[in-house]
Amino acid sequence: MSLYFTEDHELFRREYRRFVENEVVPIAAEVxxxxxxxxxxxRSLGKQGYLCIQLPERYGGASGDVMMLVVAAEEMGRASSGIDASLLVHSIISVNPIYRFGSDEQRERYLPGAAAGRLIGAIAMTEPDAGSDLASIRTTARADGDSYVLNGTKMFITNGSIADFIVVAARTGPAGHRxxxxxxxxxxxxxxQVARRLDKLGWRASDTAELVFEDCVVPANSLIGELGRGFYYLMENLNLERIVMAADCLGLARAAIDQAKQYALDRKQFGRPIAxxxxxRFMVxxxxxxxxxxxxxxxxxAWKLQSGVDCTLEASMARYxxxxxxNRVTGDAIQIHGGYGFMMESDVQRFYRDARVMTIxxxxxxxxxxxxxxxxxxxx
Ligand SMILES: Cc1cc2nc3c(=O)[nH]c(=O)nc-3n(C[C@H](O)[C@H](O)[C@H](O)COP(=O)(O)OP(=O)(O)OC[C@H]3O[C@@H](n4cnc5c(N)ncnc54)[C@H](O)[C@@H]3O)c2cc1C
Structure with missing residues (x-):
């Protein structure tokens, strides 16, 4: 037990780590x-009850707290940050707006399936010309009787080509975030339509796609919450997203440091371990x-968020x-491995490539x- 984690968190960490070591570590390099x-x-995580753990039991979750989400992100990040990226988008980022702001009907329809791993979720905000400036998106949703008609293009969407449902940000009113x-x-x-799957430097174990909506008609009850509130709903989730992404970085860095430390002790030059x-050794x-x-x-x-204290400053600092x-740590892990670290057969080169997206x-x-x-x- 530590200052931040209870015995329940540590028990969860041990069980989740066992799953990751059995089912993810052996395939991480291959995928x-x-x-x-x-x-x-x-699917296997869904069967074990390890998806969407923040949701209440009635929707298939475990009523897990923020620290539990941190533990899961750290442990999966240690084995494969790419797989973790897909899981975070599915389990938290796509599902939370539905849980927090959706109707009972929407919750019943999507959440149990997502928690069980039967339905895969994605969230589509970014567009070819709107990244950091989310308020400038151009995808439109036009009301038409009992429906909305969506038109536009979404870029860099995690799980985009494998998702069963996508939470889409679209313009229903004037320019700007309102x-x-x-x-x-x-x-x-x-x-x-999935326009194309995107090839990437890192996070290669996650699916990333460009999506097109062309006169895509959805029923009016597909709207989450109130019209014109979408930007605010997304902002409500931001602190949690930043914290779990930071936790993914922690796991990835842990993996790189463990390997670098071991290598520094094992590798001998000039008749001595390089450590x-x-x-x-000061690099380590x-x-x-x-x-x-x-x-x-x-x-x-995470602790502040869990305790209901405003943590926008701390969440952004943690993420930054x-x-x-x-990025620094995985680069140094390669340096300690010398030429072996530069080879595609090493794990540290994967860690280094996966780390690159963490500032983007x-x-x-x-x-x-x-x-x-x-x-x-x-x-x-
Ligand atoms: C692998 C991957 C997966 C992703 N998954 C998803 C997803 O599932 N759903 C989704 O909606 N999006 C997703 N994204 C998009 C991601 O959130 C955006 O890439 C990110 O927000 C940055 O937007 P941009 O790439 O358009 O860069 P831009 O916003 O164009 O930024 C380009 C550069 O300008 C800088 N810049 C921009 N504005 C400012 C400013 N005000 N001050 C200082 N510097 C600034 C940026 O920091 C950056 O260095 C994903 C991206 C990647 C790479």
Whole structure:
């Protein structure tokens, strides 16, 4: 037990880690190489009750708290940050707007299936010309009798080509954030199309796609909550998203450091383990210290969120610091491995590639810094 985690959290960590070691570690390198999300992992997690754990039991969840989500993200991130990306989008980011703002009918229709791993979820906000500036999206949803007609293109959508339902941000009103609404779109609707699957540098074990909506008609009851409130609903989830993404960085960094440390002890040059050279062992010291700092920021933000305390500042700091940290740490892990670290057969090269997106996806480092600056009273 620690300051932040109870015995229940530690028990969950042990069980979840066992699952990850049995079912994810053995395939992590292979699915990265193939650029395929392993659907069987998601189905298997669903059977074990490990998806959407934050939902109440009546929707198939475990009423898990924020620290439990942190534990799951850390443990999956240690084995495969790519798989974790798909799981976070499915289990938390696509499902939470439905749970928090959707109708009872929408909850009954999507949440138990998502928690069981029968239905796969995605969330489509980003567009070719609207990334950080989400309020500038151009995808439209036009009311037409008992329906809405969606038109537009969405870019970089995780789970985009494998999803059964997608929470789509679309414009229903004037320009700016007040004109955005959220809709649930079943992917078997005519007019929905996967334009292409995107090949990536890292997170190759997650599915990423460009999506097109062309006169895609959805029933009026696909609207989540109130018209024009979509932007606010998305903002409500942001702190949790930043915290679980930071936790994914922690797991990934842990994996890289463990391997680097072991290699520094095993590898001999000049008749001594390379850990005997101060430059190498101090590199590991810096890696461990910066991971610890990011852990404490993340746990503190998670604890505040769980306790109902405003944590926008801490969540953005955690996301920013963890994202930058994991890039440095995975780069150093390659350095410690020397030429072996540069080879595709090493794990650390995968960690390094997976880390690269951590200052981009789900809000760039620059955007986190803008949020932090605002909270510090520096935006005048
Ligand atoms: C692998 C992957 C998976 C993703 N999955 C999803 C998903 O499932 N659903 C979804 O909707 N989106 C998803 N995204 C999109 C992601 O959230 C965006 O990539 C991210 O928000 C940045 O937007 P952008 O890529 O358009 O970059 P831009 O916003 O165009 O930014 C380009 C550069 O300009 C900088 N910049 C922009 N505005 C400012 C500013 N105000 N101040 C300082 N610098 C600024 C940025 O920091 C960045 O360095 C995913 C992205 C990736 C790479």
């Amino acid at each position: 990265d190489g193939a650029g395929e999300f392993p659907l069987q992992v998601l 004109g955005i609404s959220l809709f649930i779109v079943d992917t078997d609707r005519p007019g929905f 005997a050279f101060q430059d190498i 010291v810096d890696m461990e210290s910066s991971l610890r700092a990011a852990e404490l920021l993340t746990y503190d933000a 610091v963890a994202g930058e940290m994991v 996806g789900g809000g760039t480092s620059q955007i986190q810094k803008e949020v932090i600056a605002k909270r510090l009273g520096l935006v005048v």
